Amino acid sequence: MTKNSSKEYYDLICVGGGIMSANLALLAKMIKPDLNILILERLEAVAKESSAAWNNAGTGHSALCELNYCPEEDDGSVSISKALEICKQFEISKQFWSYLVDKEFIKDPGSFIKKVPHHSWVTGIKNADYLEKRYEAFKEHYMFNTISFTREISKMKEWFPLIMREREEGEVMAASRIERGTEVNYGTLTQQLYKILENEYNTPVKFYQDVEDLDPLENGNWTAIVKDLKSKEKYQIEADHIFIGAGGGALLLLETVEIEEKDGFGGFPVSGEWLVCKNEELISQHNGKVYSKAGPDDPPMSTPHLDTRYIDGKRQLMFGPFAGFSPKFLKEGSNLDLLKSVTFKNIPSMLGAFWHNLPLTKYLVHQVTMSFDDRMDDLRKFVKDAKNEDWEIQVAGQRVQTIKRDEFEGGKLEFGTQIVSGADGKITCLLGASPGASTATKVMLDVLEKAFPELIDKDENLSRLQEIIPYYKKEITKGFFENELKRTTDILNLK
Numbered sequence: 001m002t003k004n005s006s007k008e009y010y011d012l013i014c015v016g017g018g019i020m021s022a023n024l025a026l027l028a029k030m031i032k033p034d035l036n037i038l039i040l041e042r043l044e045a046v047a048k049e050s051s052a053a054w055n056n057a058g059t060g061h062s063a064l065c066e067l068n069y070c071p072e073e074d075d076g077s078v079s080i081s082k083a084l085e086i087c088k089q090f091e092i093s094k095q096f097w098s099y100l101v102d103k104e105f106i107k108d109p110g111s112f113i114k115k116v117p118h119h120s121w122v123t124g125i126k127n128a129d130y131l132e133k134r135y136e137a138f139k140e141h142y143m144f145n146t147i148s149f150t151r152e153i154s155k156m157k158e159w160f161p162l163i164m165r166e167r168e169e170g171e172v173m174a175a176s177r178i179e180r181g182t183e184v185n186y187g188t189l190t191q192q193l194y195k196i197l198e199n200e201y202n203t204p205v206k207f208y209q210d211v212e213d214l215d216p217l218e219n220g221n222w223t224a225i226v227k228d229l230k231s232k233e234k235y236q237i238e239a240d241h242i243f244i245g246a247g248g249g250a251l252l253l254l255e256t257v258e259i260e261e262k263d264g265f266g267g268f269p270v271s272g273e274w275l276v277c278k279n280e281e282l283i284s285q286h287n288g289k290v291y292s293k294a295g296p297d298d299p300p301m302s303t304p305h306l307d308t309r310y311i312d313g314k315r316q317l318m319f320g321p322f323a324g325f326s327p328k329f330l331k332e333g334s335n336l337d338l339l340k341s342v343t344f345k346n347i348p349s350m351l352g353a354f355w356h357n358l359p360l361t362k363y364l365v366h367q368v369t370m371s372f373d374d375r376m377d378d379l380r381k382f383v384k385d386a387k388n389e390d391w392e393i394q395v396a397g398q399r400v401q402t403i404k405r406d407e408f409e410g411g412k413l414e415f416g417t418q419i420v421s422g423a424d425g426k427i428t429c430l431l432g433a434s435p436g437a438s439t440a441t442k443v444m445l446d447v448l449e450k451a452f453p454e455l456i457d458k459d460e461n462l463s464r465l466q467e468i469i470p471y472y473k474k475e476i477t478k479g480f481f482e483n484e485l486k487r488t489t490d491i492l493n494l495k
C-alpha cells in the first residue's frame with residue numbers, strides 16, 4: 001500500500017525476524033487479515049540470533065524445574081506465585097501452537113516440541129529442605145500437583161542415571177520431577193511461524209534490511225530509516241505502528257526513538273557458552289532437563305542445567321550456561337555496541353546498577369576467566385566422571401541484561417522482559433530475554449493490546465483471540481486448566 005508518492009506505508013513494521021516479531025505479526029494478521037505488515041531483518045534468514053536452537057537452552061519455561069521462580073521468603077515459606085504466572089504464560093504459548101497444528105498450518109508438532117521431563121536437583125541439607133518445601137507447596141496446586149519428590153539416591157538413579165553415576169548412598173541431595181516438561185526447538189518453530197505468515201497471509205520477511213533510525217512524523221506516524229545491506233542504499237518507510245523486536249539490538253534502536261519512556265534504560269551484554277556432548281552413548285543415557293540452584297549471589301540466568309535437546313534432527317546433550325563477555329549486543333553485532341549504548345540519560349542507571357550489583361560483576365569476571373578445564377570441573381559437579389574428550393564448547397546467544405532507572409539505587413538490573421512504549425502505543429519495544437521465547441505469545445498479546453487497543457476492544461476480535469487462545473482474558477479454574485492441558489498435550493503429541 002502506498003499512502004503518499006514518496007514513501008511506502010504500512011500499518012505495522014516489525015523490526016527483527018526472531019520469535020517475538022513472528023508471534024506479533026501472526027496474531028495481528030489472525031484478527032485483522034487486511035493489516036499491512038512489513039517485517040525487516042538485517043541478516044539473511046529468520047531465527048539466526050537468540051531464537052536459533054543452539055543460541056538458547058530450548059526449555060519450555062513453565063516453572064516446573066527452575067528454582068528462581070520459587071524464592072524462599074523471610075519466614076522460611078516458599079512462594080509459588082511467580083511460578084504460577086510463568087506456568088500459565090507457557091500454557092498460552094502451547095494453546096497458540098495447538099491452534100496452528102489443529103488448522104494444519106504446522107504439520108508436525110514433533111518438529112519443534114518434545115516431552116522431556118523437568119527435574120530440579122540440589123545437594124546439601126539446606127537446599128534439600130528448601131526443595132521439599134517447594135514440593136509441599138506445589139503439590140497443593142492443580143498446575144503442579146503431578147510433581148514427585150525424593151531424597152533417595154536409588155530413585156534419582158532412575159530419573160537421571162548419568163548424574164547419579166559414582167554417587168554414594170548417604171550423600172545428601174534431593175530432587176523433584178514433573179513428567180510433562182518440554183524441550184522446544186525455538187529456531188524451527190520460528191521458521192515455521194514465518195512460513196505461515198508468508199504462505200497464508202502474504203507477509204514475507206525482507207532480508208538484509210538494517211533499520212538504523214526511527215523518527216516521529218507530525219501526523220503521529222513513524223518513519224523507519226532503513227539501509228539495504230546489499231545495495232548499500234538508504235530509504236524511508238512510513239508506518240502507523242512500529243514494533244522493535246530486534247532482540248539484543250532493541251536497546252540501540254530504542255535509543256534513537258524520541259519518547260521519554262525510553263529514558264534511563266541501559267544494557268550490559270552477557271554472552272553465553274554451552275558444553276555440548278559428542279559421545280552418543282552418554283547422550284542416550286540422559287533423558288531430561290535437570291536444573292540445579294544458582295549460587296547465592298549469582299544471577300538467575302546462571303542456574304546450571306544438564307539438558308536433553310533435539311537439534312539438527314537428533315538428540316543432543318548440553319550443559320551450561322557459562323557466561324562470557326563481548327561488547328556486542330547481537331552475535332552478529334558490532335564491537336562498538338556497548339559504547340554506543342551509553343548516553344547522558346542512562347549513565348546514572350548504568351553506574352547505579354553496577355555499584356549495587358558488585359557480586360554480579362564478580363560472577364561475570366570469574367566466568368570470563370574460566371578455562372575449558374574449569375568448565376569441565378563445573379560439569380563434573382553434575383556428571384562426576386565426565387571426560388574432556390567427550391565435550392566441546394558451543395557459543396550460545398548474546399543477551400543484553402536490561403538496566404532500568406531506579407529512584408533509590410540509580411539503576412537496577414531487570415531480569416524479566418520489559419515492554420517499553422510511547423504513550424499512544426504506536427511505538428513498542430521489547431527489552432530483556434527471560435523467560436523469553438517460552439512466553440512470546442503472552443508478551444506479544446500485551447504488545448497487541450498496547451499498540452492496537454481499538455482492535456482488541458471489538459467483540460468479534462476478542463472472540464477470535466479466545467478461539468485461538470482459550471485462556472485469553474479468562475479466569476483459569478482447576479477444571480479449565482486440566483481440560484486445556486489434556487487438549488494441548490494431545491494436539492502437540494506430548495503424551
Ligand SMILES: Cc1cc2nc3c(=O)[nH]c(=O)nc-3n(C[C@H](O)[C@H](O)[C@H](O)COP(=O)(O)OP(=O)(O)OC[C@H]3O[C@@H](n4cnc5c(N)ncnc54)[C@H](O)[C@@H]3O)c2cc1C
Nearest residue numbers: 016018019020042049050051057059211247249436437438
Ligand atoms: C543463552 C540463552 C539461553 C536462553 N534459554 C532460553 C530457554 O531455555 N527458553 C526460552 O524460552 N528462552 C530462552 N532464551 C531467551 C530467548 O532465546 C529469547 O527471549 C528470544 O529468542 C528472543 O527473541 P527475539 O525475537 O526478541 O530476538 P532474536 O531472536 O534475537 O531476534 C532479533 C532479530 O532482530 C534482528 N535485528 C536486530 N537489530 C536489527 C535492526 N536494526 N534491523 C533489522 N533487524 C535487526 C536480528 O538480526 C535478529 O534476527 C535464552 C536466551 C539466551 C541468550
